[in-house]
Amino acid sequence: MKALQLTAPKEFKAIEIEEPDHPGPGQALIRTSRMGICGTDVSCYLGKFPFFDYPRIPGHELGVEVVAVGEGVDNVKAGDR
Numbered sequence: 737m738k739a740l741q742l743t744a745p746k747e748f749k750a751i752e753i754e755e756p757d758h759p760g761p762g763q764a765l766i767r768t769s770r771m772g773i774c775g776t777d778v779s780c781y782l783g784k785f786p787f788f789d790y791p792r793i794p795g796h797e798l799g800v801e802v803v804a805v806g807e808g809v810d811n812v813k814a815g816d817r
Contacts, residue, residue: 745783770799
């Protein structure tokens with residue numbers, strides 16, 4: 737799958753990353769449908785967030801659907817949004 741990686745302040749690179757086929761124990765596999773941009777993302781893009789290491793795929797405000805859950809996961813199920 738494709739991802740947009742922030743490689744340095746104000747520098748993005750489109751990359752290919754391996755798509756997981758199943759979640760591990762205690763994990764959920766999700767499909768992202770939407771992603772918001774917040775002030776932290778802007779600060780990271782500008783190089784003004786002190787706890788951000790490059791390169792990294794930014795983003796933490798997501799709209800998702802649970803595709804599958806791993807062993808031991810009981811608080812979400814496939815199909816949850």
